[in-house]
Amino acid sequence: MIAKIGVLTASDRAHAGVYDDASGQAIRDCLAEWLTTKHEIVYRLVPDERATIEAALIELVDKEGCCLVVTTGGTGPARRDVTVEATLAVCHKPMPGFGELMRAVSLKSVPTAILSRQEAGIRYAGAQESDGGALLVNLPGSPRAIRECLEAVMPAIPYCVELIGGPYLETDPAVLVAFRPKKK
Known part of the structure; x- marks a missing residue:
């Protein structure tokens, strides 16, 4: 079985083609380096619009079957930074420890x-426990901060995914345990 992992970038400018999505690529690079489990990245690039972000997150979990969705962008205090609100709106359970650790x-x-x-x-993903689900994690927009934050929380992600009915994700213990x- 190949694990599906969603990578969602929320950025007006990257979506408009003003610049390349280096943040989304940074997430893919980290996952490729750390995960030994065969996985497929399901990528989405959307503008900073709450309804669009919510719809993309729901699609990645409910339709695409992603066990993990990692977002970048939209975590700051600016008016258009709405990824956090979109994420919390579509989640059934908040996991505040992830954000606390990343900020620390x-x-x-x-x-x-x-x-x-x-x-x-x-x-x-559905009403039955067997329907599984996904862990959604919001990361900042800077590639350096993405690596730093994802590296901090990644040790807990495979077990969390397993606890919610997802696949057994393995990491390369030489680089991340x-x-x-x-x-x-």
Whole structure:
């Protein structure tokens, strides 16, 4: 089975072709480096429009069957930064620890990290537990910050995905160790 992972970039300018989506590529690069599980990236590039972001997130989980959706962009305080609101609107359970850890890690590098509003949550794909779901994680827009934040939370992502009925994601322990509790 090939795991499907959504990568969604919310950016008016990248969507309009003003510049390339380096942020979305940074996420793909990190996942390719860290994951040994065969996976397919399902990519979306959308403008900073809440309804469009919500629709894309729902599509990635409910129709595409992604077990993980990683977003970039739209986590700041500007009026058009609405990815967080869109994510929380489509999630069934918030996972605040992800955002707390990402901000804590980023604050070691830059004092303005306190302005970042990264969040995470779980969206279930259907009414039955067997329908599975996905973990949605919001990352900032800078490729450097993406790597820093994703590296901080990635050790917990495979186990979280497993707990919500997703596939068993494995990482290359030489570069990033995924945490799973020891079985008794």
